[in-house]
Amino acid sequence: MTKPFIIFDIWADFGHFKKYYTTSSPLTFSIPPRTAIIGLVSAIIGLDKNEYLSLMTKDKADIAIRIISPIKKIRISQNLINTKDWFWTPVKRGTHEPRTQVRFEYLKEPKFRIYFSHLDEKIYRLLKENLKSHKSFYTPCLGLSELIADFKFIDEVSADKSYNKDFFNICSVIPLDILEEIDFSQPNRKYFKERIPIEMLPGRIVPEYREVIYEINGNPIRAKVNNALVLENKDVIVTL
Secondary structure, eight states, X not given: OOEEEEEEEEEOSEEOOBOTTOOSSOOBOSSOOHHHHHHHHHHHHTOOTTTHHHHSOTTTEEEEEEEOSOOOEEEEEEEEEOOOSSSOOSSOBTTBOSEEEEEEEEEESOEEEEEEEESOHHHHHHHHHHHXXXXXXSOOBSSSTTSBOEEEEEEEEEEEEEOOOOOXXXXXXXXXXXXXXXXXXXXXXXXXXXXXXXXXXXXXXXXXXEEEXXXXXXXXXXXXXXXXXXXXXXXXXXXX
């Protein structure tokens, strides 16, 4: 059974997807988690923030993420309003400093390719139309509202699921729980893994995380997995 996929690129000057275990010095995931992608798609098509989480669950939306630009990170010190005292004031008063400096970690010049499919034809069609006409209902961003992003429609293709255990050159991020084997003989590869949020419930409760592996420069990973999707354009992906 074939399934249609929309392919589009998303990029910005900077990106930040805060890791859940960081506090005073926010660190960022190297790739946008699935939860960030569903927020981005919902912003483009205009889904309400109180409903989009229930409309973008794994049983309804298939999402794969490909690294286009090599992963680069930079740390920038930012002045934030100091809210530690019992009162708030933007000026120095006694020992109260009006600002506190925090070092943020950012992705530098990030660019990703998103593969998206949805059971709801209305949601799927609206996303395709908005991407093609370069329109969005809300301003798209890469993590933080001030990190405004741009996007571009690439293609629409069909996909066939493959269950054989042959090696594929997989161009997307791969969840470790479905990975069978990696061909480490491929030259010039740097593999990293991260634990990212996958699903989010109303109230920003995250019931599921998955460990994923990726090649930091965006090169395909030659590997065996148990449910690869072979696209019409010859890309091989794995959904999150």
